[in-house]
Amino acid sequence: MSGENPECLLCDAKLQLPSLHCSTCDTPHTRCNDCEAVFPAKDAFCPFCGAPSFASASEIDPSLSPLPASPSIEPQPQPKLPNPQDKLDQLAGLFQQTSQPDPAPNLQPPTTSQPSGALQPLAPSTPPSAEASSPEDANMQALLAGFGLSGDAPPQDLASPVSPQTPQAMRPSREELPDWRTAGGPLVGGFGSDISFNHSDDPILIEIDGSEEYRAGEQGVLRLRLLAQNVEEDAIVRLKIESKLLAKPVPLEAEVQPGQAYHFPAMAFVPQIAGRHPLQFTVALETISKVPLGKWSSSHVVKVEEAPQQENQAISAGGDVIIMGGGNRGQAAEDYSFGEKKGWVALPLQPDRAFNRRVKALKPPTIHGMPELPSDWYWPVGTQLLASLFVADHHTGRSQVIAFVCGTTASMGRGGDPSIAWWLRPHPHDPHQFGRLSRRHTVLTLHEGRAWIEDVSTNGTWLEDQRLEKRDPQLLAEEDHFAPADVVRFVPTLVTYEDAVEAIFLQREDGLMGRLSYCLASGKCPLPLKFSGSPEIACWLLWQKQPQMGPQLLIKTDETDWQPLGPHAAQVLNQRYRIQWQLLSSPIEQQAYLGQLAF
Structure with a gap:
């Protein structure tokens, strides 16, 4: 077997070797004797190949400990491994000695509904006194408490047809065991635990x-x-x-x-x-x-x-x-x-937990508190818009610029072509790294309710440290890392509205982090405006274009309703945020965006 630590099936944390114990969720695991897969020790069968689990009692429940000595049971010098069946035998013997008025064992004979040798539930008998007046009564109360039972009722359904502690020579073969995948009803695994296998929640x-x-x-x-x-x-x-x-x-x-x-x-x-x-x-x-x-x-x-x-x-x-x-x-x-x-x-x-987590990140849930669209809102289908938005926080002195593309597609690269929306340069500037960028390097698209990324370059685009195949669009997930030519790294944040991804915010991971970011938005939903590193939403933005009018930016805060803001006009929100935007007729150099910042 490989020396790599296997993962916990419950929390995905790495298990400790050689104990196969999860230090995160405190779940003991065991290894299947047939297929060698690792699974929780409490399971009665291997979930991968169906082999029966014969895990030790300490793997299933480390809390099991030797029974206390009593006058009716000869003390044993620290048993190697406590057996639940032995506990039941001791319980029956002690119950026989302490039950009144019947001194005889109060066990029903086995029936044909249970296998021979299995302990039957104890028949009702005179319950012991509420106050233990003898060592036998005290012993009985302690023994029942060890099983999680009170002294007012006899234990029920403690027998297990197939005990995980059965000696190797007495274990039934796999052919003799019922098929857990087709047998009806729950199977008893371990000591007093029921495990049923239900496929009804699986999509297929x-x-x-x-x-x-x-x-x-x-x-x-x-x-x-x-x-x-x-x-x-x-x-x-x-x-x-x-x-x-x-x-x-x-x-x-x-x-x-x-x-x-x-x-x-x-x-x-x-x-x-x-x-x-x-x-x-x-x-x-x-x-x-x-x-x-x-x-x-x-x-x-x-x-x-x-x-x-x-x-x-x-x-x-x-x-x-x-x-x-x-x-x-x-x-x-x-x-x-x-x-x-x-x-x-x-x-x-x-x-596949890692894969399925990323599938969920392809379409994150709608942001809590997203406002409704105004009743007179209008954005023509197919309308394209290129703009820059400047925001300054007077409380912190920080400012940032967001390069907006309102549409369904935006490309980035070295630039020099009006069809390329965002012209990139590494910061600080490195001529060699800058030369690795193609004129048109990476394309982002909103399609079929998801975000897509495509490499169209010579030196490649890296997504989660894996180079993309050229002209083979791949899905982009929340907080994926991608880097055109491995020069400028970006982290995307997706905005979902009505069960579809409608916007992609891009945060740089170089010297311009928190100062210059990018957004591709379909124009169909409100956009949250945040400052880098702050969970607080400063305001909501929404592009609007009424017939016979130019585009406007609608702004909403928790205290105000949607308010229009025209190009080059400035507005101060909550006596803290100053917002100003301008419409761009063509793409601009990265340095032109930075010229709007207040350093």
Whole structure:
């Protein structure tokens, strides 16, 4: 195994080695004996391959400690590992000695509904006195308190059909265990904990035919089907299967509609090696316009039996083979009664937390307190505007300039061309670094309710320290870092309005941080104006263009309603902020923006 620390499945923090304990959320983890995946020790089964968890009691609950000695139980010299079943036996014995008036053990005989040897719930008996008048009564109260029970009622449902502390020689085989992915009702894992596996919240449900039997050297068939159970609109499901059992990864794809079931063509392959082989599944969901919605992973173990010797001698294949029958695209089908047909096993989907966090950052929530548009507001579709906005804070003495583009597209680069909105220079100026910028280097676009970034340069654009493919637009997320030619770094802030990204604010990360920033806005929503490093919204801005009139800037504060501000006019808000803007007929040099600042 790699020496890299695995991540906690609950909080994504790095686990401590070799204890596999999360110091952030204080959750102990264990490692699966089959697929070696790491998961919380309290789980009854591995969520990746379905193998039963036989974690030690200390991994499941470190609070378990040896029982106190009593007159009826011979003290033991610090047991190595307390067993919940032993606790139950001690509880039954002590209850037998202290219960009145019946001195006989008050245990019901096992019934056919529970496995032989399992402890049955204790029958009601005369409860002990509220005040313990003897050492036996005190012992009983202490013992019940250790189980989180009162002395007024007997313990119920403490038995577990499959105890995680069962000795290795007595553990049932996987074939004898119920299939947790198809068995109805919750399973008992650990001591007194119920864990149920529910796939109803997943956007899609994927099942694999687990009834197939495979033998080395003989052709086997792999069958998959899916149900778009919680997909809100038409989408694309991309599925990739990887395994040492297969010669190469197998890609599958299906265009799905909400509530529709699909099946994939049967996949035939010839396994060459006997044993247990995990199949690793990667599932990606995206819109028809290729906007990602999420990514998940799963695993399923395939058992390949050893073939007779004479059959193995006749095999000369150089590797495992996968044969796709009828293509790799899913076809719509009738409802297969998912979760009910015998032999089909639901794949437990594990979300890719880092990827899904970034998916959420592609469209952040609407800013709290965003004001409504004025009733007479108007902005013609397709109107383009180039402007600069100067803001000074009289309380702090700080000032900044925002280079505005009102439209759906803005480009940046070395400049010198009127079609390029923002002409960049590194600050402080470095001629060599400046020469690395192309005339038109990077393009930002508002499209399909998302923000996009595209590299059109010679020396490339870096997004999150990865170079973008040229002329291959990629989605831009909240607080991504990108750098044209790795010369000037920017951090974007996205503004969402009515479930769509309508503006991109760009903050520089060089000597002009907090002094010169940029904004691409569609003109369809109010824009919050903040100073760098301050969470306070100074005011709200909104561009407006009435028929037969030039563009205006509307300004609103918490104390005032929308007020128009014409070009070159200045206004002081709340006796603190001075705002002035000018309309630009063409792009200007970076130094011209800086000339407006008050140093």
